[in-house]
Amino acid sequence: MRVIVASDDSGSLKELVFNKGTNTSVQTALQPFHTGVHLSQGLSNRIDKFYKLSETQLLLARHNGAIELVSMKKSAKEVDEAKEPKYDVTEFEVKDIISGLFDQPVLDELISKSKKRSRMEDHFVELYPLKLAKKPLFLAATKSGNLIIVEIDLKAAKIGKMASHKVKAPVEFVTHYDLEKTDNFILAYGGEENLVKLVELSSDFKVISDVWAAKNVPFDSIGLRVPSWDVALRFLKSEKTGVFKFITITKYAHYRKYSTDVEDFRPLQSINMLPKGEQLCSCKIISNTSPLGNFKGTNFEELEFFAADNRRDVYHFNGKGRLLRKMGKGDITGYASHIDVANEYLLQGGLDRYVRVFDLSDHTLLAKIFIGGKVSDVLLLEDGDLQLPLTEKELKKQKKKEAKRKILEAEESSQNEDIWSKLESKKRKVTRLDI
């Protein structure tokens, strides 16, 4: 398996090459073959998000408000073939950069109203391609509500800021509707005391207009206002045209189902999934998803998703909002700042400085690797295992087996020949029928 990880402490990109069964916490277990540290720029310039453009190019969004276009070049690593398997390592090089995409004063004004105790630092919340665009265009969204359209010239290795729009801050997520082709780009955003809004971005990226805005749920049973803090949103496919269906997860562990054809703009259903006051931070749908993680089905109850809380647990919920299991069996000791579903694997990385890979079919831990820094993003590049060279014992065994097989084959062939010769030499009895 080949994975790249954004490591916060050194502000670097780390490339890991390992096989399934790797566990750095167990001394006798398989260890990663390669850990490469690239493009270190320090904690204040750490990588918030990255996206793989192609086999040779990568887009990085850094905590200082810069987006970098990085080239990847693979080369074979010189290894002792008797001890280590053959593998490639990647070299990364920054080709182009755009900077100054943050707006910190907006967040400084909001901190007094926020429930967060620490200062809100502006950072990238999303970085993904606008799939339905004709040319390679990317959307980078910041916590301060900046939506930046980034155009990329892959051949010339150049990036540029094509357009920029402002939405209400603070923004926790910006989700692009990529389930069917629309004339304009449909985006949904929300955050702390910033209820979900659907906006339409014109195809020339000049105009952004409101489409729909959600209303908060009614007051609770004792007549108090329910605080709103949506942290993730995923679209579902809708049967009707012009109607959007989506789910949201809130900080207060509410799972809400929305449809824009409802008259009161409120959720169809709001379920409290975790009654002990756990705070959720992310949502990843498990199967039948579009490239941007939206659900291709139409029924809310068909989907299943992972969500991480701000302490140490990664939960697996079904479409009814029922908890199916917790991942990791208590092995995870810090907040899982990144979870992602890729090729039937769950990738998890967090503040405990480990990257874990789980198998989605049986929920077992496939690999656990200590990174050395807090993890903010993980990307799976290759999921196959490397062929390990045989040890001396195994080589001897193999040789013995081969020798045995040769002897057996020789014996078998000689026996066969004997039988045939016997059969051929045997005189056939003449029966009356033959006559």
Next chain:
Amino acid sequence: MVDEIRIKNKQKRQKLFAELKDQYNKERHSMRRTRAKEERENPELKEKRLTENVPDTIDNLRIYDETMGQEVEGEMDDLSKFFNSGNEPPKILLTTNVNAKKKAYEFANVLIEVFPNVTFVKRKFGYKLKEISEFCTNRNYTDIVIINEDKKKVTGLTFIHLPEGPTFYFKVSSFVEVEKIVGHGRPTSHIPELILNNFNTRLGKTVGKLFQSIFPSNPDFEGRQAVTLHNQRDYIFFRRHRYIFRNEEKVGLQELGPQFTLKLKRLQRGIKEETEWEHKPSMDKEKKKFNL
């Protein structure tokens, strides 16, 4: 020997057993005496014996931790973003939980003497932690220390590094007042030297860094005072001594007190935001696994 002990008369049996034990002890003592004599004459023998016979302790049988012995990732400049650099002296605000009782104030009196450049403020109703940290940041405080008292006992200490965290919560136990330490000395206002022992893992190094940031990095050596934070099996023992060099070989120690033990329960990013590490009761099942 077992047959000899199978005597039905209890008194006779006890007498015989005592004789056997006495004989065994005498043999042991004489063996040790001769061994000590031999080793005095030939110190190499002692060295050899000590290297060959290393006893198994829970500490040296600890479960492998890959973070031990590894270099801390990132530059020192980045770490000092979270913790004070050497030039800036720490400024600590000490307070208690809301509605604290007498014990908390008594403990606060002790901590005022221990921490340098500390201001105690009585906790009042109506101020949230967010507001307190904001006031402190505006007044150039570098840390907030909150004493937690529950049912007239000091149970915890919270350290919040300003302005951006992290936050540490420790359980406090085995507190011994200065007066109860026999032969204790009286501390002076000199900045003490800091001795951090056994903080080996990545988490341990972060905790060590916290204590480094609380005590100024320019101690007054003429005060001859040392604060020791010794980590053993995840319990951090706090001790304070004054030392004196009696001659070139001998050093005298005088305990200044107080004594207390800390145990890390939680480490959070920012001011009580996302959890970086949290102690769970299930972690105590594994006796040989240590986190610091």
